[in-house]
Amino acid sequence: MRIAHEILEKNKGTQDLCLIGIRNRGAYLAKRLRESIETIDKGTVHVGVLDITLYRDDLTLIAQQPLVHKTEIDFDITDKNLVLVDDVLYTGRTVRAALDALIDLGRPKCIQLAVLIDRGHRELPIRADYVGKNVPTSQKETVEVRLAEVDGADEVVIVEKD
Amino acid sequence: MPVAWTRKDLLGLEDLSKEEIELLLATAESFKEVSTREIKKVPALRGKTVVNLFYEPSTRTRVSFEIAAKRLSADVINIATETSSVRKGETLIDTGKNIEALKVDIIVVRHNYSGAAAMLGRHLKASVINAGDGWHEHPTQALLDIFTLKEKLGRIAGLSVSIVGDIAHSRVARSNIWGLTKLGANVTVCAPKMLIPPAIEQMGVEVTSDIDEALSNADAVNVLRMQFERDEENAFPKQLEYFKNFGITQERLEKAKKDIIVMHPGPLNRGIEISSEIADGANSVILEQVTNGIAVRMAALFLVAQANENISHDNTD
Numbered sequence: 001m002r003i004a005h006e007i008l009e010k011n012k013g014t015q016d017l018c019l020i021g022i023r024n025r026g027a028y029l030a031k032r033l034r035e036s037i038e039t040i041d042k043g044t045v046h047v048g049v050l051d052i053t054l055y056r057d058d059l060t061l062i063a064q065q066p067l068v069h070k071t072e073i074d075f076d077i078t079d080k081n082l083v084l085v086d087d088v089l090y091t092g093r094t095v096r097a098a099l100d101a102l103i104d105l106g107r108p109k110c111i112q113l114a115v116l117i118d119r120g121h122r123e124l125p126i127r128a129d130y131v132g133k134n135v136p137t138s139q140k141e142t143v144e145v146r147l148a149e150v151d152g153a154d155e156v157v158i159v160e161k162d
Numbered sequence: 163m164p165v166a167w168t169r170k171d172l173l174g175l176e177d178l179s180k181e182e183i184e185l186l187l188a189t190a191e192s193f194k195e196v197s198t199r200e201i202k203k204v205p206a207l208r209g210k211t212v213v214n215l216f217y218e219p220s221t222r223t224r225v226s227f228e229i230a231a232k233r234l235s236a237d238v239i240n241i242a243t244e245t246s247s248v249r250k251g252e253t254l255i256d257t258g259k260n261i262e263a264l265k266v267d268i269i270v271v272r273h274n275y276s277g278a279a280a281m282l283g284r285h286l287k288a289s290v291i292n293a294g295d296g297w298h299e300h301p302t303q304a305l306l307d308i309f310t311l312k313e314k315l316g317r318i319a320g321l322s323v324s325i326v327g328d329i330a331h332s333r334v335a336r337s338n339i340w341g342l343t344k345l346g347a348n349v350t351v352c353a354p355k356m357l358i359p360p361a362i363e364q365m366g367v368e369v370t371s372d373i374d375e376a377l378s379n380a381d382a383v384n385v386l387r388m389q390f391e392r393d394e395e396n397a398f399p400k401q402l403e404y405f406k407n408f409g410i411t412q413e414r415l416e417k418a419k420k421d422i423i424v425m426h427p428g429p430l431n432r433g434i435e436i437s438s439e440i441a442d443g444a445n446s447v448i449l450e451q452v453t454n455g456i457a458v459r460m461a462a463l464f465l466v467a468q469a470n471e472n473i474s475h476d477n478t479d
Contacts, residue, residue, distance in 0.1 A: 051192065054206040054234075054464075067185070068192040068464070104201050 003114055003130045004036035010129070011081050014043030016109065018080045022098050023051045023069055026086035028149045029116060033085060048073030050084075055097035071101070078106040083130075087145035089115040092126035117156060119143050170470040171283035171290040172462050174299035175340035183341055187309055189461035190454070196233055197456055206464055207236035210267040214240045215257070216293070217248070217273045222428050222452065223293050223303070227270045230459035236268075258282045268467060271295075276333075287474070289466040297331050303427050304337030306458040308345065310451045311382055314423055319346030324376040326352045326408060327386030327435055328398075330359045334427050335386060339365050352376035354399055354408065373408050374417060382423035385410050385436050401434050411437045415445065423447055 011017050014037065021030030027049040034045045051069040084098055095113060102111060114130035119137040137143060137158060144157045165181040175183065196204055212231040214224050224240060231238045241261075243249070248257060254273065261269055268289040271279050276296030283290035294300040312318055323342055329335045329351045342349050343366045350368040351358065352375075363369055370376050377383060388404060399407070415422060424436075424445045432438045441448060 054204040068189050068461075070192045070195050072195075100205070104203070105199060 001036050003132060004033055004040060006130050007033070007083055007112075007114065008037060008041055010112070011083075014038075014041050014045050016080050017043075017083070018046040018048065018075065018077065019083050019085055020048045020050050020073065020077075020098075020102065022084065022086040022094060023049060025145055025147055025150065026050075026084075028147050029087060030085040033083075033114070046075045046080075048075065048077075050098055050101055052094060052097040052101050055101045057093060057097070073105060076106060077102065077108045079109050082108045082111045083114050084111055085114050087116050087147075088143050089113070089118045089126075089128050089131075090121055090143075092122045092124035095126050096124050116145055117143055167465040168469050168472070170287075170466055170473055171279070171292075172301055172466055173280045173283060173290070173292045175301050175304055175337050175344070176299065178340075178344070180344045183305070183308075183344060186305055186458070186461050186465065187312065189465060190305070190309055190457040193460040193464070194454070194457040196460070197453070202233050203235055204233065205235045207231065207234035207267075207467055210234075210236040210467055211265065212236045212238045212268045212270060212463065213261050213266045214238065214293075215243075215261065215269055215271045216241070217243045217254075217271075217278075218294070220272055220293070222455075223272065223300075226452070226455040227291075227293065227302075227459050227463075230456050231268075231463055233456065234460055234463060236463070239266075254278060254282060255285050258286050258288075262286050262288045267470070268463060287470075289470045291462055291466060294333055296333065297336070298333050299337045299340075300333040301337050301341075302455070302459050302462055303334050304341045305462070306451055306455040307334075307338055307384060307425055307427070308341050309454050309458050310425065310447050311423065313450075313454070314447060315381060318342065321347045321381045322350070322379050323347050324350045324352055324380040324383045325386065326373065326376060326383055326410065328357045328389055328392075329353045329362065329386070330357045331389050331392045332386050334384075336365075338384060339367055343367070350376050350380070352408070354404070356397055373414060377410075377414060377418040377422070380418060380422055382425060383410065383418075384425045384427075387427065387429060387431055388435050401431075405434050409433075409435055409437060410440050412439050412443075415440060421445070425451060428452070 019030040019033055021027035030047050034047050037045050049072040051071045053068045112129040115128045116132040118128055118131045118134050140161050142159050142161055146155045148154050165185055214227055216224055228238050266288055270291045270293050272293040273295050276298035278295045279290055279292035325335050339349055352370050355371055422445055426448045430441055
């Protein structure tokens, strides 16, 4: 809700505003943000879903191959103010892939970044415009965001990697 | 769908599990969107090289693979054997090894001998995709047929699908039978008796030589091209005779289900296996099949490349 206010304030309303959720959980967070924004402001906000599998730089490094899902952005992003939404900001590589994917789809006026959790340890010069909570972590830990839509309950858990 | 793709080659649908076929179809569905963009390209196979090695003439399949590879940002080279060293007597495996020595990642091969793609796959570290081997299999054609059916009817399980035409010489028929039966469809094959291979029933299909019977309950009919070039013994029915007895016409479709889907792998022989009014009519999905072929081949290229990279990565650990 606070992020919804911040987005509206920075973009001066919902004119040309679109939210782009990064699969998987970013997509649900983007839909929630839209609801919050639309209860504050009367305008309507487009929401799109981005699958970044094809833009990753680490496909061979992860044990489980991710299933390629659909990108669902059924509006023209050119000259729009886009807010990219994801659950956790960590190395920045997912956001890098998402930026490449978006720029292949058009030329937005600007791209901002909203994340629920910023856990530090960036490997690329990327920062979020809107942060739900900064959570200092060790690289031995993983941060799992669970959402009612997929996981049955809303919670953020820090797990020690084994 | 928790199954992962681990095969470096795509040789046929006979070897694949139901889950692997479903994974290919689901991946193709995601890739279909890429071709609707203004910039029809994703960087997934950037830096990979794909060679189309075709020992038989082909336009549609080769172009489809070429476009699929290019939309994934791979580099593509086409080798037509009529103009290559194959004319000088080089064997398939030698040709394959030479292509591999050029650091090619994926070889898409079409060959007139059944099993040619599998043999190449066994001898090479590069990925091999079968684009048709003799009378054996043509997996990506069957996958795009099944993809199109699923897109139109929402499911495969429980559907009745009839395959009409030269079953004996058709790799498209064989791959379709494997794929459709694994996914739970009921398949009927229909042809003049001399074009039905012996013991085809063992593949789990119904057999008939009565076209009206084949059409009567079908949700879809896949009309194969009459491959007169394969009629070495001059045993095929003559063209007009075939059209009269097996051709898909308005008159015959009126007795079938109203929404029956008509498919054809191309190239069409109008007035031999299908009439023009049906080929261009409301039941036909023939051009949608061509469009879907790109998404299916993108999925195939992507999955084998990814699996092969995982294999070589594991080996260097």
